[in-house]
Amino acid sequence: MKRFFRRKVEAWLILLAAKILIDRNAQRAPVVSRRDNNDMWYMAEKLDAIAQRISKNYP
Template sequence: MKRFIRRKFEAWLILLAAKILEGRNVHRSPVVSRHDNNRMYGMAEELEDIAERISSKYR
């Protein structure tokens, strides 16, 4: 049970990070370059995939 809770919590934290990165793409920040902004959007998608794999025990 402890591993289940830890796995779900870690997946939730990764999804939170993805949301933060994804949210920056909506209104482009004037201090972030377009290239970096696009990379952050891609990172958000990758983090969501990782969180899904963690949550499902890499099935």
């Protein structure tokens, strides 16, 4: 049971990081280049996939 909660918390923290990256990307800041914006979006997608695998115990 302890591992279950740990997996869920870890997945939630990764999803939080992905959300921060996507929200940062939503409003284009003048100090962030287009390439960096695209990289942040790509990283957020990858983090989302990782969080799903962790949450489901790597099926």
